[in-house]
Amino acid sequence: MRVIMRGGRVLDLLRRGLPSQKSNFWLTVDGQSCSRSMASATTCAVLSELPPKVSDNLPSDMLVDSFGRFHNYLRISLTERCNLRCQYCMPAEGVELTPKAELLSHDEIIRLASLFVTSGVDKIRLTGGEPTIRKDIEDICSSLSNLKGLRTLAMTTNGIVLSKKLPRLKDCGLNAINISLDTLVPAKFEFMTRRKGHQMVMESINTAVELGYNPVKINCVVMRGLNDDEIYDFVEMTREKPINVRFIEFMPFDGNVWNVKKLVPYAEMLDRVVRYISARCWNHKLINLSMILTINSSMQRQRFKNVERCKDHPTDTAKNFKIKDYCGTISFITSMTEHFCAGCNRLRLLADGNFKVCLFGPSEVSLRDPLRAGVDDLVLKEIIGAAVKRKKAAHAGMFDLAKTANRPMIHIGG
Template sequence: MRRCFSKITDCYLGFKNSNFFLVGSEVGSGSVTRTITTTSERSFSTSYAAHQVDQTKDSPVSDMLIDSFGRLHTYLRISLTERCNLRCQYCMPSEGVELTPKPQLLSQSEIVRLAGLFVSAGVNKIRLTGGEPTIRNDIEEICLQLSSLKGLKNLAITTNGITLAKKLPKLQECGLDSLNISLDTLVPAKFEFLTRRKGHDRVMKSIDTAIELGYNPVKVNCVVMRGLNDDEICDFVELTREKPINVRFIEFMPFDGNVWNVKKLVPYAEVMDKVVSLRDPLRSGADDEALREIIGAAVKRKKAAHAGMLDIAKTANRPMIHIGG
């Protein structure tokens, strides 16, 4: 029986004008996105239980990852880039967004160092997101170094699949354990409308390549939008009948209609002032213990549930691409 879950998204360990780290438990308090995972059995269930601390785990855990409610957070998301080769209508405006200057982005070595701190404290799963993570030139080396971290049990990626087919064999060699491919429609013309780009055939090829390479299951994320692709739900479920595919239907919950009105956007710098920066102390020479204290303090500030949901309703829009996946 597969389960419906919502991932903790209320604790960002971010980097001003740079990459994002999000730390949380796989199953946690409610968030703005609800997910249904389905297999060919078409079974559904729900769970919103918090992931409580289990000291019987074989990997050592640090108090740094335990929040004030006793929950252990062992799942880390790393947004490698804001850049993307698609322009999905619910993610960014057609003209794109102003990108962060490259010098302000975390380097490969900085990402690996910070990830190492999290893993040494008890994180056992890392997911690479974006933007589109596969367009980062050093993605293979990042995977190789992260997969070598002692204590890491799963290295995953969320990708739109446009360039994945060509890169996946090497990524697998570098330690990529699992993947989620975003695909909102099985109709090529509709794909071009939703993403403002061609490439439906390349995404389907990436799914087939992942299956051929032995990824089981291949997880497909589908954002369901009324009047656009809600008529394809059964078609997506049919994909799972004879192939090792799990389709995750993600409920689209627009705020203010997701209208891209520049006047309504909260300035990026203003938003980032509320995010814990690890990049700045890292580059200022902070040692590992100082970084652990910053991380631990951020985790301790996590809310019991629905953190910031009332404030979200009052907040003007900003592109999803700047939020990080």
């Protein structure tokens, strides 16, 4: 059975459904021409005969860009506020916050999220600022988790108040968690975040493990001369617990004083890990830094089998590795040195209602304004679809990004 639309597009109904939302929609069903309204009734019986799908939501052309990438992952920033002041995220002088009345309300978030989910989004990640400081966070999680077709409801948090809230959030449907932590040294934590709270973050990590989150993902932005000497300590966090440490290359955003000299490339980080694990396998006694750095290349090749590359999903942002006999895993997010734009499936809804199709792209379009002007879902989908179609094949190189105006990370939500 085929569906033929004017303009030469032929879609397999058994695979794609009816993605077009245009009013001049005409099609042929089993040789009979009909309009969109007729097609809806005509195809109901046929669709009911199809084998059951994991999700009842059919992929929408709205989420496909001009390069054929289908975007099924939406990141929603719930607030611009945060209880930390991390150096790579927020300028030292702070940021100008959007007035509360101009931020999306609970109902507006759910309406937009529902529109995305019914169009094919099956994963939503809540970000900030710091999402856990939003007072209605539990209600938002509960409402989102009840959206039919949503498989994953995740959150990225700094972990400061997470330990107390996580049991309730899990009951509300939060089924994946990322905790940001850039140092295991309390004094250094206070320097990097301009706040206290290291012990509270560690408690949140342990709570997440105890509640059964697997893996508990830890996001670590690596900066040369600041925390790159802790890579081995972070690796050891994965030895006994189901933790996935994600080493992130330092990225340029407004106000974070990015410098290429601070960047520790993925290849260098991986090399350090391999040498460390090789040294452990070679000598189980106390290992010092000089031993790790002087281990020869032949030994490194011989022991590389102890750090194995996992099979990544085409849309993964991370390069994932499993260390032999370790419970957890490690990953590297290589936005600067080896971008992963070809498999990008992410879209971003900011706290003020702006829609952003690329983390590093300065272009944004407001969904809040037409929403509050009373437009229907069809118009909202047209706005979203047009923005998705304008998405570029890849972001600029890191040196061009450093010179491109973009919001501070705390406004974007990562």
